[in-house]
Amino acid sequence: MINLVYYYVLAVLFFNINDATKPDNPLHGTNSICADVCTPSEAHVELDLSQARIYRENERVEIKFQQIGSGRCRQPALLQIPLDTIGKHGIIKFDLSFGPVLHNFSIDIGFNDEDNKTIRTVNIFNQQVSVEYHSTNENKIDFFEQSVTLLGPGDDLSIFISNEWIYIENKQRNQSRLTVFFNETNPFLFDQYSSATHLVIGLNRNVSGTQTGIGLCLANITFIECDTNQQAALNIDVDNKRFEQQDFENITWISHLTYLDPNADIRECAAQGVIRLTFDPEGPRRIARFDLNMGSQVHGFTFNIGDSPTNNGYGGDGGTTSNSAEIHSNDNRFYVWANTKICDDTLLLNIDYNVIEPHDRITILVSNERIELTNHRTYHRILRSPYLYSLSKQNVTCNCFDSLCYPGVQPDNDIYFGINRVIGGTYRPGIGVCNAYVNWIQCKKIEVSPRIKYEPIITTTATSTIELMTTTSTTEATKTTTTTTTTTITTAAKAEETTINMSKEPIDVTTKAFEHANEMIMSTELLSLTTMIEKSNHNQTNQNYSTSTLVSVPSAMVHIDEVTSTEPEITMELMVANTTTNQANDEEQTYFTNASTNTNEEESSTVSILGHQYRLLNILANLSQYVATENTFIETISNDFKSTTTTEDILLTTTTTTIDSIASSNPCTLENLAANFVYHEYPLDKHKFIFCDSEGKMNIIACTPNDVWSQMEQTCIAPDLKNN
Structure with a gap:
């Protein structure tokens, strides 16, 4: 009886450990690749904040313009999006174009509580981009991220917002980015402790409506959504040479699991195999996810994912095709190699050390011209290059690296996955991958309405x-x-x-x-x-x-x-x-x-x-x-x-x-600009203020009708508030 209980406990522990190695949520951590791969070419909502016009609309978004007729890049608007139409794994992309003057709130995205106090927001105030989070959880976590160099007058900005991730980039300056991650306990959109039902967006105003702003000229909104099956398309138990396969049409075994040396002393996590995955560049099947669980020993080539059926590590493929990009491990190192279309002295795009360690869980996301890998510890790498995987019907051309041509070779949309070996053969083996889960991350299509035409x-x-x-x-x-x-x-x-x-x-x-x-x-x-x-x-x-x-x-x-x-x-x-x-x-x-x-x-x-x-x-x-x-x-x-x-x-x-010469004393001095003191009273009219641009020139701007400038508040306010 004692022995039966002992074996039962071992079995329960084994299955619990085995289940724990599976990804809890296959969509977790896929925001970046979904935004890169699944964003449609046309926006779902297009707004003109100079003319108060809607060029394209979507049933998810309620739009209200404040008809004040203030002029170019000054029209305020309030938008509301029901959270249940976004979905917990949905992404909202804002493409924003700004004018020459940025003042007060040009955009404010987020939530307010019952007292109209901000609890979570992404906003742009003057030229400062901020992400503010006030948790309603008992384990209160507050933080405030900001950047004063991300945006300048006349720039274009993209903001991606999801439940677990916010990403902001300047389109004119590739290195200007801001990324914020949220965990499942404290998400941005769906906070279980919050009663908010709508995401609220203020354009040229704040969400609460207490302040208006200047600067946002055009705003486009795009909805992005990825989907997947909770059960993996292919579940491989390498240690026991077994697998469960759901997708037989797009995943094919090239070499079934086997041992390189059946008589070897080390048998743990040493079986080898090769599979092929076929992508659909015009359909939903454009992203592949690989989750690898490493064993107690990690040696040699534990994985090799390549564009060519003969990839064999270090950028080689035996001269099969110019579409030959690949990634692989060797011991604890991680390599990324370009295809031979690149005109350079080397095919090596990246090498990092101490990436793969015993008992690690490695997640790899593969799509056209893109690779992403994380060990869920301290390493997370995203690489984009036209010389990475060719999964969108790119032609096989004479390569630039060694001047070889490939007559008669047709392009395909396939990649190959070598487990504990390189793809091209068993002569470069490895030990370490115990389990591998392969799944498709699918792009969900969201219909785009026809553009509204304005008759001339x-x-x-x-x-x-x-x-x-x-x-x-x-x-x-x-x-x-x-x-x-x-x-x-x-x-x-x-x-x-x-x-x-x-x-x-x-x-x-x-x-x-x-x-x-x-x-x-x-x-x-x-x-x-x-x-x-x-x-x-x-x-x-x-x-x-x-x-x-x-x-x-x-x-x-x-x-x-x-x-x-x-x-x-x-x-x-x-x-x-x-x-x-x-x-x-x-x-x-x-x-x-x-x-x-x-x-x-x-x-x-x-x-x-x-x-x-x-x-x-x-x-x-x-x-x-x-x-x-x-x-x-x-x-x-x-x-x-x-x-x-x-x-x-x-x-x-x-x-x-x-x-006149008395009133035109320029406050836009180098000292004031260096101190970011760019807003000043206009002595001739209390309904106006002076804004100093980056070149030190003075601009006179009128407040919203009936408001007056408050130097103390650095904004236009109602006259009664200033008197108080």
């Missing part, structure tokens, strides 16, 4: 009439003489057709398209901004023959009051002040002026005259985003030197800002 409309310009009021001033020591003349120039222009994209949804053109008509990014190198006029049908847009120096204006903001007239001509009244100073060179300057009633803030634009034909440049920038009408209309602009007046037919007014 056409406006036709037939003639144009320009009235110029020319003021000539002569300044002397004791008196000033001013003469005003009015000249009307009517130019017959060839009819031009301008295509303007418009949404299928009607646009109310009587509503103001901008909340801030005077908003403009400024440069403080000069005391004035210049709006240029270029000569029609010529490439002379960058010349100014007056004595003033030009300052580039990235985007002129246009304020639309109403569109009512259908008259087939355009009338514009421009006041031009031609000032001649009493200097030796009698320099002449011509100004197109809009003066402000504020003595410290004058609104002006310098005009360059390049002939008798005129065309305003930059003044109508971004207009096609906001105007949608098939009617031609009358535009009349009348400007007085001391104040801006508008006639009944005025349709368009533009404003820029000039700061």
Whole structure:
């Protein structure tokens, strides 16, 4: 009876140990390769944060725009995604494009508790990328990861978020990455101690809605999901020369398990074999997973995974094919070899030491042009190269390494797995692999909806009439003489057709398209901004023959009051002040002026005259985003030197800002930039603030309507909060 109990206990322990060697979750740790291999070519959601447009939508995502009409890269939006539509092994990818100015929250992804307090978030505040985690578990684990070098103005960023992994990379700078891993006890999405049911995303705002931001121009969202069978496609008990196979169609034994020397003294984990796996590059079967359990002894070539049926270690394959990449072990070392298409002095891509040790559990993930290996201790290596596995019908070409050609050899999508030996033969054996589990990680297809098309409309310009009021001033020591003349120039222009994209949804053109008509990014190198006029049908847009120096204006903001007239001509009244100073060179300057009633803030634009034909440049920038009408209309602009007046037919007014020498003291000093002190009060308007860019230039930005700048909070806030 005692003996029976003894053997029963041994059997239970054996089966428990054997079960423990199996991967608990075959999808665990596959986020990176799923993101690399299974991301579809088109996004499921496409948003434009300048025009508040949805170019592609998905039923999983609820989208709400805040219609404030703030301008380019400033439109706030709130998105919600139910967690049950993501799945515990799903991945969400955000492709983000940013503008030239980043301020406050350009994106905020995460969860808030019942008190609207952030518990888990990935956000971008100014140029700082942060991952914040506050666990609701009793074993409270909090951490905060951030990077201030990952993102810059005008960059593109990709953010991958899953339950156990967050990965952020800058597309312009390959070395700029941030990776955060979560364990099963403290996951990011599905926290068992949290009542959250939706993932919330704030675009140009935070999740709670207390702050808005500037900078995010475009946002695409892609859903990625991998799947697998819990039971391995092939379960190999090497120690006992047995196996259980589920997939007979795509996994084939080339050499069944056998001992190299049946009379050898060492029999533990010494059996050898070779299998072939066939991938499906256009279907779901694009990733293979190998889980290897090592025994008490590790010697020689314990595994060899190669692209060629004759791979034999150290990059060789007997000249069978140019698609000959391989990986293998030798004792505790791990080698990665390129195929012979590489033009280099060696095929060796990587070698690492002390990777394979006794009783290790090695996981290897293989896909097209990619390899990943971890020993679940301290080693985790991912390699991507066009000279790795050719599993997407790559041609067999004359190789570059030793100038061999392979006439008649056809490409395939196969790899070979040698167990305790190299693939090409038993002459390079190994001892150490006791169990091997082979499984497919499959890419799940998620349908992408058709892109929403926005119908273009056409406006036709037939003639144009320009009235110029020319003021000539002569300044002397004791008196000033001013003469005003009015000249009307009517130019017959060839009819031009301008295509303007418009949404299928009607646009109310009587509503103001901008909340801030005077908003403009400024440069403080000069005391004035210049709006240029270029000569029609010529490439002379960058010349100014007056004595003033030009300052580039990235985007002129246009304020639309109403569109009512259908008259087939355009009338514009421009006041031009031609000032001649009493200097030796009698320099002449011509100004197109809009003066402000504020003595410290004058609104002006310098005009360059390049002939008798005129065309305003930059003044109508971004207009096609906001105007949608098939009617031609009358535009009349009348400007007085001391104040801006508008006639009944005025349709368009533009404003820029000039700061006098007292108010334009530049706070964007090298000391402030080095201290990351880039936000400052704007002394002429409490509803604006100064932002210093990376080049030390000063930019004046308007707050959200009705908000005021708080230097203490370094953000725009409600006036009542500032008073408190």
